[in-house]
Amino acid sequence: MTIVSPAAQTAPITSQDPVALAKARTSAAAMLADDNGQPHHWRVIVTDTESPTGFAPACRASTSDDVHMIADFHGGPIRDEYGVYDCCPWPQVETFSEPFAAYVVALLNADQGPTGGAW
Numbered sequence: 001m002t003i004v005s006p007a008a009q010t011a012p013i014t015s016q017d018p019v020a021l022a023k024a025r026t027s028a029a030a031m032l033a034d035d036n037g038q039p040h041h042w043r044v045i046v047t048d049t050e051s052p053t054g055f056a057p058a059c060r061a062s063t064s065d066d067v068h069m070i071a072d073f074h075g076g077p078i079r080d081e082y083g084v085y086d087c088c089p090w091p092q093v094e095t096f097s098e099p100f101a102a103y104v105v106a107l108l109n110a111d112q113g114p115t116g117g118a119w
């Protein structure tokens with residue numbers, strides 16, 4: 001697989017080159033940071049497909065009990081861990097694959113380092 005680095009459009013990056021891959025990850029981390037330059041914690045989301053096949057930055061508003069709730073759930077109101085609401089940050093990306101969405105979230109959170117992305 002060949003990835004063209006946004007920072008260096010002159011030479012393609014191959015997945016077999018660990019230095020080039022590290023540089024691409026660094027460039028992507030800066031691009032994917034929040035408005036304050038802080039790393040996001042990423043999560044799997046449910047979009048129009050009604051399956052956990054998307055991914056997005058975790059919503060900081062979701063720690064409140066009055067947002068991200070399914071009020072009419074048959075067993076009573078529950079937290080909606082995978083839902084997307086107006087308060088949720090972008091990018092929100094649909095992959096159409098549960099394993100692929102989980103894989104991308106794992107990669108993105110791993111790139112945040114041992115403490116980065118946690119909030």
Ligand SMILES: [Zn+2]
Pocket residue numbers: 059060061062067068084085086087088089
């Ligand atoms: Zn939200």
